[in-house]
Amino acid sequence: MNGETILPYLIIVPLFGAFSMPIVSLAGRKAREAWAVIISGITLIVGSAVFYTVYENGPILYTLGAKSPFGKADFPIRIVWEVDLLSALMVLMVTLVAFLAVVYSLGYMKHDTGLDKYYTLILILELGMLGIAITGDLFNFYVFLEIMSIASYALVAFRNDTWEGIEAGIKYMFVGSIASSFVLLGIALLYGQYGTLTMGYLAVKLSQNPTVVAKVALAFFIAGLLFKSGASPVHMWLADAHPAAPSSISAMLSGLVIKIGGVYALTRILFSIYGASISMKTVGWVIIIFACLTLIIGNAMAVIQTDMKRLLAYSSVGQIGYILLGIGIGLAAYGSRTGEIALAGAVYHTFNHALMKALLFLIAGVVIHELGTRNLNELSGLAKTMPKTTFAFLIGAAAIIGMPPLNGFASKWLIYESSAIFNPVVGAIAIIGTAFCTAAYVRVLYTFFGKPSGKAMNARDPEATMLWPMIILVLAIIVMGLFPWQISDRVMIPAAKALENQLGYVATIMGVG
């Protein structure tokens, strides 16, 4: 299978689906829902194929408009897409969770109006995230970042007859636009200084001539992208946006958007563009400080919440802290075994957390759908009336805490181990974060196992379209948990190596390697 022929369909298929949605929805509700499922299903197939090809044959370079990124010049002039193993992993993660969220929406969004816009937006959101994952051009990255962000602003405020939807949407949009403009400002500075926007070639130019402008641009990138990932001083939008959005969207926001638009973009810029021209140790420590703050604040705030989705949102902030910690140690201990393990742990945890947090938000959606409330104090004893949902929640909560037979264990272990070797204080902070996280999830378990309350007596397990995505995620979590070290050695460590290997990234585009 040739990776170059299949890669553009990753963009074409969701774009085609989104553009044709207004026409297809003229044929009625069933056609629109079937269309959304078909399009996101095909995208999943294409995404898996891309992942498989990259895994087998190494990175793909795709040039838009011609066969080669070079015209008559000796530097890249066209937009390129560059997919290494890390990008391919992100593509697989996005297409999988987005497909499950679309299937889940069939049952979950049944009572809402304006669903033609909803399915268009959800496909655009997926498109933006795929674009960020595959692009190798800095301005192209910004465009896809904005596609993703604007689609998520609209989806957060989708239920515009509720006050919290509008409030969260406005808050998210105002601060999100400022964060995006930071990124744009950084790109403008870099372009003014170096005259190129191709990531690989920019890395060459940067290492030849590191300037103050490049450092200022890096500060803007870190500030903007830490916002997008929900790191601690700027995590406040996340705690409002996740509860207010429909649960299928919360699953995508928490599982995908904060990782692709934040963490993935940050690693790509730090390692692939700035790798050779900055002091890795300094930047690494900056990230570690934010990571430690995020870990403690996110998980500690999760413990005191009474709203189920808000609790999950703060838990997402906490888990982003682990991922950032892995990246920070990967930078600060660059080139050593510790740094590589930490980075592999961060990549692994990104993937795992996407699965488990998507599952937990889908479950929260089911609970809200059945009982009409998400206040933990009003809920208890769902285990009797909703056994399948309860089982799924048990798996998801155990996985996110990091219980050994499930997938969260291996990824968190890699991060604990490397942080303890790197610096015992940082390791201790990571453990404290997990203690808070456990406390938070044990509280939610009381919702499910307890004396049945009046509301819980009338609850039922959800219908098939809502149940199956949950079952698939539970199966994925269990199966990934059975082979943790095989997955780590075969996929996650090579992905981390691909990320660390800046020369390889540059060589792929410049045609040397």
Place this chain on the structure above:
Amino acid sequence: MGLIVRTIARTTIPLIGIFGAYIVSHGHLTPGGGFQGGATIAGAGILFLIAFGLGEMKKHYSKSLYSALEGIGGLAFLGVAMLGIGTAFFYNTLWHSGPVLNGKPGTLLSAGFLPIMNLAVGLKVFTGLVSALAAIALWRRWKE
């Protein structure tokens, strides 16, 4: 609006529309293009809405038509981008070997798929902006 405004609007709306169409169709030759031209034509639509009022607008505006046209604009853009998919996405095959639109540079029928893309973007921008403005104008009243 008053009589003078309506009469002026009746004469200027076609002029604005024609000028916008000119900008769209000459996007590859003169400054402007799909977005600028589309926004200009949408300006004519907004002038119609303001001069003749919401009642008249409701008679001439159909949500499903505009929404479908916007989709068609996007699909046309994607379609011409895929014409050269054998070489690469966005490969300008109409310019390199296509049957039409590969005339002498500087003439109207040159520049490969660019004029088609300008038309598609113009259509999308026009329908999108008019739909957005119509939706805002049709929004619930100030108090409930």
